[in-house]
Amino acid sequence: MTHQRQTTTETEYQAFPEIAGRDDLQVRVEVPLLLRALRLPPAGRILETGCGSGAALLELTGRLRPAYVAGADIDRNLLDGARTRFAMAGVAADFFHVDV
Numbered sequence: 001m002t003h004q005r006q007t008t009t010e011t012e013y014q015a016f017p018e019i020a021g022r023d024d025l026q027v028r029v030e031v032p033l034l035l036r037a038l039r040l041p042p043a044g045r046i047l048e049t050g051c052g053s054g055a056a057l058l059e060l061t062g063r064l065r066p067a068y069v070a071g072a073d074i075d076r077n078l079l080d081g082a083r084t085r086f087a088m089a090g091v092a093a094d095f096f097h098v099d100v
Contacts, residue, residue, distance in 0.1 A: 015075055016052075023055035031059045043067055049100055054082025054093075061091055069093040072100065 034040075042064045048057045051071030061069050071093060073079050079095045086093045 023053060026056040027059045031056050031063070035060075035063060040064060046070070047072065049073075051082055051095070052078045054078075054085045054095075057082065057093070058085055058089060058091065061093070070096065072096045072098045074099045 040060075044064065044066050045068040046057065046060055046064065046066045047070045048060070049072050051057045051073050052075070054071055057069065057071050060066075069092070071079070071082055072095070073082070074097070076097055079097055082093075083095055
């Protein structure tokens with residue numbers, strides 16, 4: 001049995017379609033469930049891989065008051081939106097353009 005390795009051109013990133021209310025759903029439903037399930041401690045460090053527009057990351061930051069916050073995403077436009085969201089909230093965070 002042989003395995004063929006996919007190249008980058010075969011697996012190019014395709015952005016998720018914009019869905020109205022996705023950020024609100026993350027903030028109101030997903031983040032509280034995540035915190036309840038994982039019992040994350042306050043004042044730690046947060047790295048969200050695939051942070052998108054930063055909505056969930058900002059909510060996590062507000063709830064956990066971490067010592068350090070970072071977001072990573074492949075979509076530069078979403079990262080720009082996340083940077084703007086955090087700047088408007090007056091919250092410091094690092095954002096990285098990566099493909100993971």
